[in-house]
Amino acid sequence: MGSGNWIVDNLNSALGTWSEKLAEIWTLLSTSPENFKGGGVWTVILNINEGLKAIGYALLVIFFVMGVVKTCGSFTELKKPEQVLKCFVRFALAEAAVSHGMELMTALFTVGQGMVTTIMDASGLTALSTAALPDEMVAIIEDVGFLESIPLWAITLLGSLFIWVLSLVMILTVYSRFFKLYMATAIAPVPLASFAGQPSSSIGIAFLKSYAAICMEGCVIVLACVIFSAFASAPPALSDTSLAAATIVWNYVGEITFNMLVLVGAIKMSDRLIRELMGLG
Numbered sequence: 001m002g003s004g005n006w007i008v009d010n011l012n013s014a015l016g017t018w019s020e021k022l023a024e025i026w027t028l029l030s031t032s033p034e035n036f037k038g039g040g041v042w043t044v045i046l047n048i049n050e051g052l053k054a055i056g057y058a059l060l061v062i063f064f065v066m067g068v069v070k071t072c073g074s075f076t077e078l079k080k081p082e083q084v085l086k087c088f089v090r091f092a093l094a095e096a097a098v099s100h101g102m103e104l105m106t107a108l109f110t111v112g113q114g115m116v117t118t119i120m121d122a123s124g125l126t127a128l129s130t131a132a133l134p135d136e137m138v139a140i141i142e143d144v145g146f147l148e149s150i151p152l153w154a155i156t157l158l159g160s161l162f163i164w165v166l167s168l169v170m171i172l173t174v175y176s177r178f179f180k181l182y183m184a185t186a187i188a189p190v191p192l193a194s195f196a197g198q199p200s201s202s203i204g205i206a207f208l209k210s211y212a213a214i215c216m217e218g219c220v221i222v223l224a225c226v227i228f229s230a231f232a233s234a235p236p237a238l239s240d241t242s243l244a245a246a247t248i249v250w251n252y253v254g255e256i257t258f259n260m261l262v263l264v265g266a267i268k269m270s271d272r273l274i275r276e277l278m279g280l281g
Helices: 006-029 036-071 081-099 101-123 135-142 146-186 189-196 201-232 245-268 270-277
Strands: none
Touching (some): 006 135, 006 201, 036 081, 036 101, 036 146, 101 146, 101 189, 101 201, 146 245, 201 270
16 A cells, blocks of 8 residues: 655555565576476477477488598498497487487476575575665655655656666566576477587587576576575665755665666676586686
């Protein structure tokens, strides 16, 4: 229910939107692709993955032949039993990777999701704290006269707009992680077929490392949210109450939006941080 003061209600509305997006992120981080949006998208991805297996099998043969040509200097080497066995084992493993690529992708995500769950449980947080204006700030704003409230309107509009934009950027970043998971899972048979040839196997290795990095992005995101929650548990202190109301509100809004900007920046850089840690550049 509104307080009856436009400035207070507008700021509380922006902070409420921020809290809703944080709560949604907390839920998304513990959601598997199979259950995301009721599982309808996952069903489509499974169908695409199954359809691309035919292309994967065709590429399997091509990569295998290319690998044999490049690794064997002559057909004489190919007549050696150990060389034939080596080629056969590589082809069989690559064929298994293409056939059971979905199980491999699911196993990698399960490991990443287990790390996210462990971090959540270790943090002791069941949900992220809700942001709201402190009572002292509400009292200061409500005691301001009409003329003095004019600069507060400008501060409120600017601060609220900034908070709304940060909320959208933050939630879009988390949603994009699911899109990357879906797209990588859908095309998995194609890069996994590269394991059939030794020269082309680097393509498959890079793909698996990239997929693992996407799965582990959730760890960085949940860590950023946990750290922000620790900051948010102690709201910004009010500045000297002898200052003008507009200055007090400006200092408060500036500090809280700075904290939000730090969280959004950490979430935006989660993929870059993981890729650097895993040596993906």
